[in-house]
Amino acid sequence: MANINLTTHFTLTLTDSDDSRVITGGSTTAADTIAVTHYYDQRFTVGATTLQELWSDSNALGNFDFLWIETDGDLVEVQLLCNENGVIGDSELENAFCVKLTAGIPFILSNDDSRNRGDMAGTVNASNYAAEVDTWETNWAADTIDRIECYNGHSGSVNIRIFAAT
Amino acid sequence: MATNVNLYTKFDYTDADGNLYSDGSTTTSKTISVTNGEIFDRTYKVTNTTLTEILSDSKIATFDFLYIESDQAAEIQLVCTQGGSAPTLQNGWVVKLNAGVPFVLANDDSRNQGNTGALASWETAWTAGVVDAIEYYHSTGSAAKVRVVAIG
Numbered sequence: 001m002a003n004i005n006l007t008t009h010f011t012l013t014l015t016d017s018d019d020s021r022v023i024t025g026g027s028t029t030a031a032d033t034i035a036v037t038h039y040y041d042q043r044f045t046v047g048a049t050t051l052q053e054l055w056s057d058s059n060a061l062g063n064f065d066f067l068w069i070e071t072d073g074d075l076v077e078v079q080l081l082c083n084e085n086g087v088i089g090d091s092e093l094e095n096a097f098c099v100k101l102t103a104g105i106p107f108i109l110s111n112d113d114s115r116n117r118g119d120m121a122g123t124v125n126a127s128n129y130a131a132e133v134d135t136w137e138t139n140w141a142a143d144t145i146d147r148i149e150c151y152n153g154h155s156g157s158v159n160i161r162i163f164a165a166t
Numbered sequence: 167m168a169t170n171v172n173l174y175t176k177f178d179y180t181d182a183d184g185n186l187y188s189d190g191s192t193t194t195s196k197t198i199s200v201t202n203g204e205i206f207d208r209t210y211k212v213t214n215t216t217l218t219e220i221l222s223d224s225k226i227a228t229f230d231f232l233y234i235e236s237d238q239a240a241e242i243q244l245v246c247t248q249g250g251s252a253p254t255l256q257n258g259w260v261v262k263l264n265a266g267v268p269f270v271l272a273n274d275d276s277r278n279q280g281n282t283g284a285l286a287s288w289e290t291a292w293t294a295g296v297v298d299a300i301e302y303y304h305s306t307g308s309a310a311k312v313r314v315v316a317i318g
Binding site for chain 2 (some may be wrong): 002003004005006007008009010011012013014015023025028029033034035039041050051068070077079080081082084094095096097098099100101102104105106107108109111113114115126129130134136137138140149151161163165
């Protein structure tokens, strides 16, 4: 088992009329480490207005402790899906969310942990849906990301790299 | 007061056979242009099992850059189109944070669930929205410190 070394650092310099200051976080020299053994590294070319599955737990790599997704196009979105095909009857309703990528800036996760929507109080309706968004810490159940898709809304093809490791 | 965030991210991994996998840079930054020059920068102290709203539209209306770092393992919930009902049904998602590993977004763009919440056809059935609120929760241990930087 070896480590992934991850460094993250940002700076913002503000210049006002009478002074300047820097807001900063993270480090370029002190890395965070994540222990992994196996990895999945793939580059896709995705055509205009095309949906592409980037990763799923049916791949050889069934889960991840590190995820890096980077694209060279701006109008690219990823959908993260937790507990694919989970249903209310099993108290594990699937859940999903969408993140818009910025060209050249990686989207990074340090694990695949998330939450499904549980049993939605037994019924999907507006009231239960809204209530359980507000009480997620008790009514949503711990689970993992099972599938990641991307959608290229750009007028031309884009390239996307996904590196996942566990 | 237009300004830029300079972001440096890099990973490297050497497998058992000595193959190096890497991306990003610690010396060449990516630049994120900030629209309004508004900044929210706060460190919270959060006791365990206490759900805490760490960001909302009332703190900063939009963001072009988000940085969250917790000194303990924790969860955050991102909510898009908070309070929205069909045809802009709100959506929520949970991300688990590792202690000390930042979570970064380069914009607040997402999608709400539109009319139906159809997960399988999200690229057409979901509607563009933005992250309106973020909550923080950790279940065990001593009080956590979490820093939230949002710049928009």
